[in-house]
Amino acid sequence: MTRLTQAFYARGAQVVAPDLLGKTLVRRLPDGQLLSGMIVETEAYCDADAPDLACHGDRANNGRPTPRTQVMFGPAGVAYVYFTYGMHWMFNVVTGQEGQANAVLIRALQPVAGVEEMAARRNGRPLRELTNGPAKLAQALAIDQAHNGVNLCHPDGVIWIDNAPALPPDAIMTGPRIGLGKTPEPWLSLPWRYWLKDNPYVSK
DNA sequence: AGCACGATTAACT
DNA sequence: GTTAATCGTGCTC
Numbered sequence: 001m002t003r004l005t006q007a008f009y010a011r012g013a014q015v016v017a018p019d020l021l022g023k024t025l026v027r028r029l030p031d032g033q034l035l036s037g038m039i040v041e042t043e044a045y046c047d048a049d050a051p052d053l054a055c056h057g058d059r060a061n062n063g064r065p066t067p068r069t070q071v072m073f074g075p076a077g078v079a080y081v082y083f084t085y086g087m088h089w090m091f092n093v094v095t096g097q098e099g100q101a102n103a104v105l106i107r108a109l110q111p112v113a114g115v116e117e118m119a120a121r122r123n124g125r126p127l128r129e130l131t132n133g134p135a136k137l138a139q140a141l142a143i144d145q146a147h148n149g150v151n152l153c154h155p156d157g158v159i160w161i162d163n164a165p166a167l168p169p170d171a172i173m174t175g176p177r178i179g180l181g182k183t184p185e186p187w188l189s190l191p192w193r194y195w196l197k198d199n200p201y202v203s204k
Numbered sequence: 205a206g207c208a209c210g211a212t213t214a215a216c217t
Numbered sequence: 218g219t220t221a222a223t224c225g226t227g228c229t230c
């Protein structure tokens with residue numbers, strides 16, 4: 001399979017998010033070992049056409065970039081990795097046009113390669129619980145602060161996404177995003193979460 | 205300089 | 218169902 005290029009990412013988050021389902025996130029460890037999983041759940045965060053008050057880029061600093069959110073405003077095809085709840089890392093891909101806070105959160109994977117290494121990093125938890133949540137998959141794939149801003153399209157990169165054939169539309173489910181807390185309506189209920197129907201590795 | 209809270213998880217009752 | 222863990226970020230004073 002070939003690595004997704006910047007042209008794939010340089011579209012709106014609501015288009016890229018469902019399109020990423022079924023494709024494979026790959027992580028190359030420093031020792032050369034490959035860890036990977038098929039993307040089964042994503043969420044779009046986007047201020048392209050209208051504000052999205054659930055998006056970090058809109059919530060903070062009146063919609064202007066901050067040190068934390070600046071990569072969200074940058075060119076598509078790079079990783080936006082941020083820290084939350086004092087202990088968890090979240091992995092996103094930056095999408096859309098430069099200058100917009102536009103990204104897709106990868107929420108869950110179905111493990112493919114390097115399962116033993118992932119289980120070790122996840123404290124020996126069962127297969128089902130290795131990557132069925134955004135902080136879990138970051139831990140399983142050894143993704144953290146060091147990867148904020150890395151280019152996912154570069155041939156020598158340590159994180160990338162492999163292409164896969166498009167899925168039939170009826171395999172993709174949509175619903176409200178998770179964990180938005182005090183975010184006001186209508187953003188709280190926008191159906192910008194996408195997942196693969198009946199896949200056991202979807203979070204929740 | 206200080207503070208409230210978060211795109212969560214795991215371990216409780 | 219409830220809650221502790223744990224700290225960077227952005228906002229207020």
